[in-house]
Amino acid sequence: MGMTITEKILAKSAGKNKVMPGENVWLNVDVLMTHDVCGPPTFAIWKKEFGKKAKIWDKDKLVIFPDHYIFTKNIHANRNVELLREFAKEHQIENYYDVGTDRYKGVCHVALAEEGYNIPGTVLFGTDSHTCTSGAFGMFATGVGNTDAAFILGTGKIWEKVPESMKFTFHGKLPEYLTAKDLILQILGDITTDGATYRAMEFDGEAVYDLSMEERMTLTNMAIEAGGMNGIIAADEVTRAYVKQRNDQPYETFQSDSDAKYFKTYEYNVEEIQPLVAKPHSPDNRDNVKNVEGTALTKCYIGSCTGGKITDFRNAGKILFGRKVQVPTFIVPASTATAQQLEAEMINGATLKQIFDDAGCKIAESSCAACLGGPDDTFGRAVDKDVVISTTNRNFPGRMGSKKSEVYLASPLTVAASAITGVITDPRNFL
Amino acid sequence: MDKIIKGKAFVLGDNIDTDQIIPAEHLVYSLSDPEESKKYGQFALSGVPLAKSGLPEGGIPFIGLNNFESIFDIIIGGVNFGCGSSREHAPFALQKAGIKAVIAESYARIFYRNSVDGGFLIPYESFGRICDKIKTFDVLEIDLQKNILKNLSTDIKYNLKPLGNVLPIIEQGGIFEYARKSGMIL
Numbered sequence: 001m002g003m004t005i006t007e008k009i010l011a012k013s014a015g016k017n018k019v020m021p022g023e024n025v026w027l028n029v030d031v032l033m034t035h036d037v038c039g040p041p042t043f044a045i046w047k048k049e050f051g052k053k054a055k056i057w058d059k060d061k062l063v064i065f066p067d068h069y070i071f072t073k074n075i076h077a078n079r080n081v082e083l084l085r086e087f088a089k090e091h092q093i094e095n096y097y098d099v100g101t102d103r104y105k106g107v108c109h110v111a112l113a114e115e116g117y118n119i120p121g122t123v124l125f126g127t128d129s130h131t132c133t134s135g136a137f138g139m140f141a142t143g144v145g146n147t148d149a150a151f152i153l154g155t156g157k158i159w160e161k162v163p164e165s166m167k168f169t170f171h172g173k174l175p176e177y178l179t180a181k182d183l184i185l186q187i188l189g190d191i192t193t194d195g196a197t198y199r200a201m202e203f204d205g206e207a208v209y210d211l212s213m214e215e216r217m218t219l220t221n222m223a224i225e226a227g228g229m230n231g232i233i234a235a236d237e238v239t240r241a242y243v244k245q246r247n248d249q250p251y252e253t254f255q256s257d258s259d260a261k262y263f264k265t266y267e268y269n270v271e272e273i274q275p276l277v278a279k280p281h282s283p284d285n286r287d288n289v290k291n292v293e294g295t296a297l298t299k300c301y302i303g304s305c306t307g308g309k310i311t312d313f314r315n316a317g318k319i320l321f322g323r324k325v326q327v328p329t330f331i332v333p334a335s336t337a338t339a340q341q342l343e344a345e346m347i348n349g350a351t352l353k354q355i356f357d358d359a360g361c362k363i364a365e366s367s368c369a370a371c372l373g374g375p376d377d378t379f380g381r382a383v384d385k386d387v388v389i390s391t392t393n394r395n396f397p398g399r400m401g402s403k404k405s406e407v408y409l410a411s412p413l414t415v416a417a418s419a420i421t422g423v424i425t426d427p428r429n430f431l
Numbered sequence: 432m433d434k435i436i437k438g439k440a441f442v443l444g445d446n447i448d449t450d451q452i453i454p455a456e457h458l459v460y461s462l463s464d465p466e467e468s469k470k471y472g473q474f475a476l477s478g479v480p481l482a483k484s485g486l487p488e489g490g491i492p493f494i495g496l497n498n499f500e501s502i503f504d505i506i507i508g509g510v511n512f513g514c515g516s517s518r519e520h521a522p523f524a525l526q527k528a529g530i531k532a533v534i535a536e537s538y539a540r541i542f543y544r545n546s547v548d549g550g551f552l553i554p555y556e557s558f559g560r561i562c563d564k565i566k567t568f569d570v571l572e573i574d575l576q577k578n579i580l581k582n583l584s585t586d587i588k589y590n591l592k593p594l595g596n597v598l599p600i601i602e603q604g605g606i607f608e609y610a611r612k613s614g615m616i617l
Contacts, residue, residue, distance in 0.1 A: 037459075126517075143517035144544065148548050151610070194514065194537060227514060227539055229540055372516070399450050
């Protein structure tokens, strides 16, 4: 019997010829990523547990991005960034991207891709559930807690149970009114928030391989919203071209065997999918935009590792060009590179940044910002009974701030269309 | 590891995500400072909508105002307990509040791993749904050797799923102690 791409990568990392779902294996980790929320407690556990012998297993494989609570007056949050800074200095961590310097990158999952840490066939762990984003590069990537991360930091190893795989194949040509966000919301509605718990979610089909790396990352990013251990898309020429610009190390690519075994397979024709939202208060509470059209909004939000990439802003810019927003609309580029692209890329002679400025949007510096609520002074945070439509990934109660708020998740096209009218609006009205 | 865990039940429903267990605005506090880390107990489960807090009636706060520990000892949940973010602050907050074990129908992977590898609490799985059979304030007793939950308030027993291959890690109190005992690390 053949193996899936996830099984092949885990077998290689465990030094085995073959692994079976359900088997516990010890993996050799290629990259460990952490940030300002989970870095300081991870380092504290590492120091406590390894004591005087504490040694980082491989300094070149540790990557630290401050990104969560950056532009705030909160003293505890600022202390966490200071702790990262001290750790990086004390241990001479080259892959530290300090805020307030030219090296600052913004949201870790997008920065990992941009800085060349995502390499097909490798194994990446991060102290963040959306670490699964990196799976868009045909690699195994998943999130862990501080204790597991501290263990990796000292040993370079971690145990995992080999997951069963689920396969999602998208056929057809993606219509202009849909984005990868609609595709993943379609899956979430079908399998629910625990439909892939402890499983690999493999994405396939010509509609997936037609997507840019950024859009592929939107699919794998939200694998965790179905409980998935990892999301994965086998590397192709698009992947190789993206990686080649950023890293020249040799790598091995893997593909699932034709006789690989899956827990379940799903087939979709993208031409039959409608623009979708996830209604409050769960990412699997899917509905057609048409069915909630007219819902009054108090805020619109375009940002995060899920919906703040350059492709998301191109989509939003297409609709916002020459129009005005009716409700406060917050733009947060996921990375500083994305922010620079907003000033360079043009639609009909206007840069994306000009389009958003002219439409009346508020634009912030790159960070996780209000995707996860954060301190009171966080840009775009939901307050009181806000009703928000957002390109982010989660809409659990209180996720974007106030416990009384309601959050709808949608594509950047749908959020931009809704910003213009002030009520939830089908993007086809503006395309 | 204790052989018996006895205490009061606090009952929740399905999909209790990590933002409900410890809202993101509180993740700024130190987990290692003994005094400051008490805040995690203070704000544990503060994101759960009050109507769904302490089932079946709801409206029961997990922790009294300005307290750092709860009067409850065991959490009963439905499916997908601990879904959402990777924050280890979630099982840590429950432990700080005094929780010894969670019994849920199923768990999200990272919360489960964090509970076990960090040695914060015991994540037991029930056979089927028990969160609509047990009431908040019921007195429970878990026999960790026989994997049996006894509701002392109703005298009804429930079998729990054996902890399986994570039991050795739980018995050692976390992945570091386990790795030291098995000679993986010094």
